[in-house]
Amino acid sequence: MKILVGIKRVVDYNVRVRVLNDGSGVDTDGVKMSVNPFDEIALEEALRIKEAGNAEEVIVVSAGGDECQQQLRTGLAMGADRAIQIQTSESLQPLSVARALLKIIEREQPGLVILGKQAIDGDNSQTGQMLAALWDRPQATFASKMVLNGDTATITREVDAGLETIEVDLPAVVTVDLRMNEPRFVKLPDIMKAKRKPLDVISLGDLGVSVDGNLKIHHFAPPPQRQKGIMVEDTAQLVQELKNRGLI
Amino acid sequence: MTEREIMEYDVIIVGAGPAGLSCAIRLKQKKPDLTVAVIEKSSEIGAHILSGAVIEPQPLDELLPGWRDNPPPICIPVERDEIWLLSQQGRRRLPTPPQQKNHGNFIVSLGAMCAWMANQAEALEVDIFPGYAASEIRFKDDGSVGGVIIGDMGVGRDGQPKDTFMQGIEIHAPITILSEGVRGHLSKQLIKKYELDRDSDPQTYGIGMKELWRVPPGKSIPGLVQHTTGWPLDSRTYGGSFIYHLDKDRIAIGFVCGLDYQDPEFMPFEAFQQMKNHPMVRDMLEGGEIVSSGARAITEGGYQSLPKTEMPGALIIGDSAGTLNVPKIKGTHQAMRCGILAADHIAETSAAAGFDRKLRDSEVVRELYKVRNIRPAFYKGFWRGFLRAAIETVTAGKLPTTLSVHADDTALKKLDGYTPPDRKWVSRDLPPRDRLASVYFAATEHDEDQPIHLQILEPDICSTRCVEEYNNPCTRFCPAQVYEMIDVNGGKELQINAANCVHCKTCDIKDPYQIINWVTPEGGSGPNYQNM
Numbered sequence: 002m003k004i005l006v007g008i009k010r011v012v013d014y015n016v017r018v019r020v021l022n023d024g025s026g027v028d029t030d031g032v033k034m035s036v037n038p039f040d041e042i043a044l045e046e047a048l049r050i051k052e053a054g055n056a057e058e059v060i061v062v063s064a065g066g067d068e069c070q071q072q073l074r075t076g077l078a079m080g081a082d083r084a085i086q087i088q089t090s091e092s093l094q095p096l097s098v099a100r101a102l103l104k105i106i107e108r109e110q111p112g113l114v115i116l117g118k119q120a121i122d123g124d125n126s127q128t129g130q131m132l133a134a135l136w137d138r139p140q141a142t143f144a145s146k147m148v149l150n151g152d153t154a155t156i157t158r159e160v161d162a163g164l165e166t167i168e169v170d171l172p173a174v175v176t177v178d179l180r181m182n183e184p185r186f187v188k189l190p191d192i193m194k195a196k197r198k199p200l201d202v203i204s205l206g207d208l209g210v211s212v213d214g215n216l217k218i219h220h221f222a223p224p225p226q227r228q229k230g231i232m233v234e235d236t237a238q239l240v241q242e243l244k245n246r247g248l249i
Numbered sequence: 250m251t252e253r254e255i256m257e258y259d260v261i262i263v264g265a266g267p268a269g270l271s272c273a274i275r276l277k278q279k280k281p282d283l284t285v286a287v288i289e290k291s292s293e294i295g296a297h298i299l300s301g302a303v304i305e306p307q308p309l310d311e312l313l314p315g316w317r318d319n320p321p322p323i324c325i326p327v328e329r330d331e332i333w334l335l336s337q338q339g340r341r342r343l344p345t346p347p348q349q350k351n352h353g354n355f356i357v358s359l360g361a362m363c364a365w366m367a368n369q370a371e372a373l374e375v376d377i378f379p380g381y382a383a384s385e386i387r388f389k390d391d392g393s394v395g396g397v398i399i400g401d402m403g404v405g406r407d408g409q410p411k412d413t414f415m416q417g418i419e420i421h422a423p424i425t426i427l428s429e430g431v432r433g434h435l436s437k438q439l440i441k442k443y444e445l446d447r448d449s450d451p452q453t454y455g456i457g458m459k460e461l462w463r464v465p466p467g468k469s470i471p472g473l474v475q476h477t478t479g480w481p482l483d484s485r486t487y488g489g490s491f492i493y494h495l496d497k498d499r500i501a502i503g504f505v506c507g508l509d510y511q512d513p514e515f516m517p518f519e520a521f522q523q524m525k526n527h528p529m530v531r532d533m534l535e536g537g538e539i540v541s542s543g544a545r546a547i548t549e550g551g552y553q554s555l556p557k558t559e560m561p562g563a564l565i566i567g568d569s570a571g572t573l574n575v576p577k578i579k580g581t582h583q584a585m586r587c588g589i590l591a592a593d594h595i596a597e598t599s600a601a602a603g604f605d606r607k608l609r610d611s612e613v614v615r616e617l618y619k620v621r622n623i624r625p626a627f628y629k630g631f632w633r634g635f636l637r638a639a640i641e642t643v644t645a646g647k648l649p650t651t652l653s654v655h656a657d658d659t660a661l662k663k664l665d666g667y668t669p670p671d672r673k674w675v676s677r678d679l680p681p682r683d684r685l686a687s688v689y690f691a692a693t694e695h696d697e698d699q700p701i702h703l704q705i706l707e708p709d710i711c712s713t714r715c716v717e718e719y720n721n722p723c724t725r726f727c728p729a730q731v732y733e734m735i736d737v738n739g740g741k742e743l744q745i746n747a748a749n750c751v752h753c754k755t756c757d758i759k760d761p762y763q764i765i766n767w768v769t770p771e772g773g774s775g776p777n778y779q780n781m
Contacts, residue, residue, distance in 0.1 A: 013292075015694045015777050019540065022463070022498075028540075031322070031361055031780035033293050033692075186402040186415040189381055190256055229678075 002056045002112035004047040007102060008076050009037040010069040011122040024220040036072045039117025041079075043177045045184040046147060047115050048080045055149050056113070058082045062105055064098055066090055070200060077195035078187045084198070089205040091212045095123075097205075099131035104208040106136060111172060113154070118143050118176040129176035139169035145180040253398070254418040258286045258376075260595060261396055261422035263383045263435060265289035266298060267359065267581050268567025269428030270366040271312055271588030277373035279596035285375045286420065287367075288399065290382035290752075292773040294367040295360035297430075297752055299459055299545040299781045300581065301491050301503060302359040303327060303351050303474055308585035313369060321362040323780060325496055327351040328472030333529065335480040337673055340529055343478075346642055348576040348620065351474050356493045356501070358461075358780040359581060380773035386435055386563075387419055393561030394439070396421040402771050405698050424601055425563040426591060428584075431546045432754040434768055436569040445556040445565070451656035452554045452571055453624075455488065455547040456755045458521045458728055459503035460690070461780055464537035469494045476578070477530075481523035483670040484631040486510045487624070490524050491578065492533070499540070500533060505547060505578075508657040508726075508759050509628070512669045516725040517755075518544075518684055519674065526677040534679055541779040542681070542690035544728040544753040549575050552614065552621035553654045559605040566591050572613055575624045576638065586613045619646035625654055661761045663718045684730040688749050692777040693729070695748040695770055702770035703731065703745050703756065710762050711743040719761055726759050751776045 012018060013033040021028055036044075047059045061076035063069045064087035073084035087101045106114065114136075119126035126142075133140030141147075145164070146157035149171075158165045159178045169175075205212070233239045243249045260276060262269040265287045273285050291297035309316050330351050332343040367377050384400030399417035404410055427436045431454065440446050471494055478489035488506030495501060504521035525534060548554070548571035555572070558565045566572075566587035573580030590611055594604045608614060622641045627634030641648065681687040695702075705711065715721050716734070721743075723732035729749040734741045752775045757767040 013777065015692045016779070017690065017692055019463075019538075031358070033296060033777050033779075183413050185413055187380075188254075188415060189378055189399060189418050190254060192378060193256075193376065 003058045003060060003109055004050060004056045005106065005109060005111040005114045006040070006044045006047045006059060006061050006076070006081065007114070007116040007128070008040045008044065008061050008063045008072055009117070009120045010034050010063065010065055010072045011037045011120055014038055014121055020221045020223045024222060026221055034068070034071070036075055037117050037120045039119060039121070039177060039179070041184045042179065042181050043115040043117050044076055044079055044081060045182045046177060049182065050113075050149065060085060060109060060111070062087065062102065064089060064093055064101055064205070073200055074195050075187065077198045077200070078192045079185060080191070082198065084200040086200065086202045087205055087208065088202050089212070091205070093212065094214070094216050095125050095127035096131055096215060097210060097212055098128045099135055101205060101208055101210045102128070102132050103135045104210060113171060114174045116174065116176045118178050129174050133174040136174065139173040140176070141167060141169050141173060142176045143178045144175050145178045147175060147181070251416065253416060256286075256418055256420050258420060258422045259283040260285045260424045260426060261420045262287040262426040262428060263397060264428040264430055264433065264569070265294050265367055265377060265379065266363060266428055266430050266567060266584065267366070268584035268588040269426065270363060270370055271308065271585040272426055272428065272566065272592045273370045273375040274312055274366065274373060275589045275592030276595060277370070277375055279592065281373070287370070287375060287377045288381045288383055288397070288420070289377070289379045290769055290772055291775055292380050292777060293364070294377065294379050295364040296777045297775055298360040298363050299457070299543045299778060300359035301459070301493055301501065301578070302581055303354050303356050303493060303579065304359075305354055305579060305582040308582050308589060312585065312589060321357055321365040323356075323358040323361050323495060325356045325471050327354045327356060327474050329474065331473070331475045333475065333477045335477050335524070335527055335529070337480050337675070338528060340477075340527075346576070346638070348574070348642065349476065349578065356472070356474065356495060358501075360778050360781045382769040382772040383435060384417065384769050386425075386439065387421065389562070391561075394425045394563035395423070396425055397435070400769060400772055404700060404771070406700060408700055411698070423562065423599075424595055427563060427565045427569050428567045428588065429569045431548050431568045432757055432767070433569040436565050439560060439563065439565065440556050443560040445558070445560065449556050450550060450553040450654035452548060452550040453654050453657050454508045454758050455505045455549050456508055456517050456544060456726070456728065456753065457503055457505040457547050458518060458542075458544040459501060459781060460542040461540045462500045462502060462534055462537045463540055464498050464500050464533055466498055468533045468537070469498050469500050471496045477524065478631075480527065481520050481672060481674060482506060483672065485670075486512070486515070487627045487634070488520070490521075492530065502530070502534070507549060507627075508546070508755065509655060509660040511660055511662045513661050513664055513667070513719040513722050514669050514725065518687070518728045522677055522679070523674050525679050526675060531679060539680060539690045541692075541781050542687050543751050543776050543778050543781055544755070546754045546758060547580070548573050549624050550654045551575055551624060552617040553625075553651060555614070555617065557605050558608055559601045559603070562601055564591050564601050564604050572617065574616055574620060576620045576642070583613055583616065586611070621646060622648070622650070622652045625652035628655065657758055658761055658763050661719060661722060664720055665718070684728060685749075688729045688751065691729070691751050692779070693749060693751050693775055694777065695750065695774040697748055699771050701745055701747045702768050703747055703750065704766040704768060705743065705745070706764040706766060707762070708743065710764055712741050715762065716741055723756055723760060723765065726755055728753060728755065732756070
């Protein structure tokens with residue numbers, strides 16, 4: 002079985018995101034970029050499945066400019082066998098990404114597709130669901146545990162009420178949550194090995210996928226700054242101050 | 250524990266700063282067949298680099314001719330120099346000393362420049378590994394240096410391996426280059442082991458703190474280089490500020506003070522914030538926002554403190570050795586020259602031996618010699634230092650005397666009988682409010698579940714002698730509030746917030762008992778500076 006894992010290049014989770022002055026986006030100048038943490042968990046799970054002897058090949062795929070090759074190389078260094086870059090200079094929305102991934106699925110015929118439950122930049126949480134619908138295969142989202150049993154997989158999902166365990170037929174799309182696993186550190190010699198692993202580049206146009214603009218981003222704005230507080234002497238003053246502001 | 254995996258290189262370079270990267274680039278230019286690796290503890294190249302920075306371009310011209318057609322991402326020609334002597338509210342313009350004339354120099358982000366240099370090095374097939382910390386030296390059986398050992402990852406706070414445990418590998422190389430920057434923790438060990446500082450004065454340091462601001466339109470005048478001295482420091486404390494005006498409404502502002510300060514109650518971070526509150530500075534920043542902030546120690550000992558820079562199998566270059574030119578307030582050109590010189594030496598001789606002589610005969614040390622007396626002249630206070638500095642400058646360092654350099658850790662006065670100067674510091678409201686708010690902009694990250702990388706060799710001293718003698722100065726000199734004294738059972742106990750650490754090394758230097766030992770945390774930890 003082949004496993005396909007989606008990887009997105011995002012602003013690193015440690016970075017304090019700053020909105021550009023004109024509200025057209027966030028500042029990425031000199032900012033550290035990383036693999037979306039949920040995608041890293043997805044890849045870790047795929048690698049564990051392969052190491053347990055339940056898959057033969059793990060393929061990482063990313064859509065974006067050539068800079069996303071850096072994240073694909075990270076995936077290869079972690080242990081993926083090969084990488085595919087869907088090349089585009091456009092900023093893609095989830096539906097376009099799902100359509101592009103479907104084209105890759107048609108070429109590669111994976112038995113399992115594992116994605117992060119969402120990317121930490123847009124927080125959309127749509128690509129996996131859309132992909133399953135387009136592919137007309139089962140989906141198991143927000144997975145925190147996965148057990149493969151031949152043609153099916155038993156998946157534990159994190160839902161509002163607690164944990165839900167479902168069984169899906171394979172092939173399926175699984176999107177993973179934080180508690181699925183803790184990704185491994187990359188071994189230094191594996192970075193060298195990753196440089197020699199295959200990384201195919203396919204343009205979005207060659208896949209026959211057009212960039213659609215179903216969603217239009219109006220503007221970005223930072224959350225309002227917290228106003229300076231005042232110190233009150235006692236509860237009476239506190240009540241008075243709250244009243245003055247019309248809060249009680 | 251299993252045997253460590255081994256990788257072999259001809260040259261292993263520790264630290265991807267200007268010295269290490271210059272060395273790597275030059276090595277591959279001269280000897281393309283050599284295998285060269287650079288390891289770097291920060292998660293990305295440049296993420297632990299913090300500097301002003303105004304740089305002299307000559308070493309870049311030498312190393313990468315044509316760089317002006319493909320300059321680093323932030324690179325603004327200096328248009329004008331200003332030096333101001335501040336009082337609490339007022340200011341007076343001082344003449345610009347010749348060392349500080351910056352015509353022909355460039356304002357850069359050294360972090361961005363290092364990332365840019367790393368790309369050039371990779372194009373020459375240098376292997377660069379960010380996110381991996383050299384935690385130990387690998388010694389060969391004959392006692393010589395034979396490479397480094399990469400720190401283990403996935404070790405819990407208790408020292409036990411976690412599920413994610415990954416053993417660090419050994420990198421073997423006939424030649425190891427230490428370019429760790431100021432107070433490198435491996436360089437420190439090697440200087441001690443081989444007594445490399447036997448014939449030199451102790452090293453002395455400063456602490457530099459910096460913030461990158463985005464300011465309201467019109468406040469930044471690209472190419473303007475301003476320095477201030479005077480307030481908020483007392484005349485016994487050496488230091489001042491830099492204000493470098495970048496493009497795109499950005500200003501890099503920073504403050505440096507000598508770590509030989511005497512007042513145990515002094516807090517360098519607060520001095521920086523006070524300076525920002527001066528009317529001249531405040532006017533530039535008000536209404537703006539901080540993009541990134543951080544701190545890093547600086548070597549100030551210069552000529553007198555330069556240790557021997559070679560030992561069997563290894564060289565120490567750049568700020569790890571201490572080649573910064575204090576009166577120029579510049580170290581990058583010196584560090585790059587060291588790197589180039591080391592590469593030329595290795596390409597020629599394939600050995601470490603003989604490098605120290607070459608360094609001392611080079612422009613690097615000649616430049617340090619000329620200005621050797623300027624920094625120590627300020628030990629006697631600002632005005633006497635100012636006068637001596639003028640004389641030394643006019644005579645170009647040709648006077649026959651050489652002033653000696655003193656250590657920082659012995660400079661603090663004990664509280665008993667000491668009256669701190671009246672600093673007349675004011676209440677202030679520009680961000681950051683305090684050190685924790687500042688650390689937020691350093692985007693520093695350490696997995697909390699790892700051994701504390703700030704080792705206290707004799708913890709008893711903290712809650713006994715140090716409380717009485719100095720009132721725990723670590724709680725003030727650390728710019729990231731790593732050290733806190735908390736009340737426990739009627740006494741005081743040290744709490745180390747290691748996750749806040751920005752790797753500036755001030756604690757390792759300034760602690761009066763020399764019981765704080767900074768060791769490298771898990772690779773990839775530490776600040777994530779943005780264009781610093």
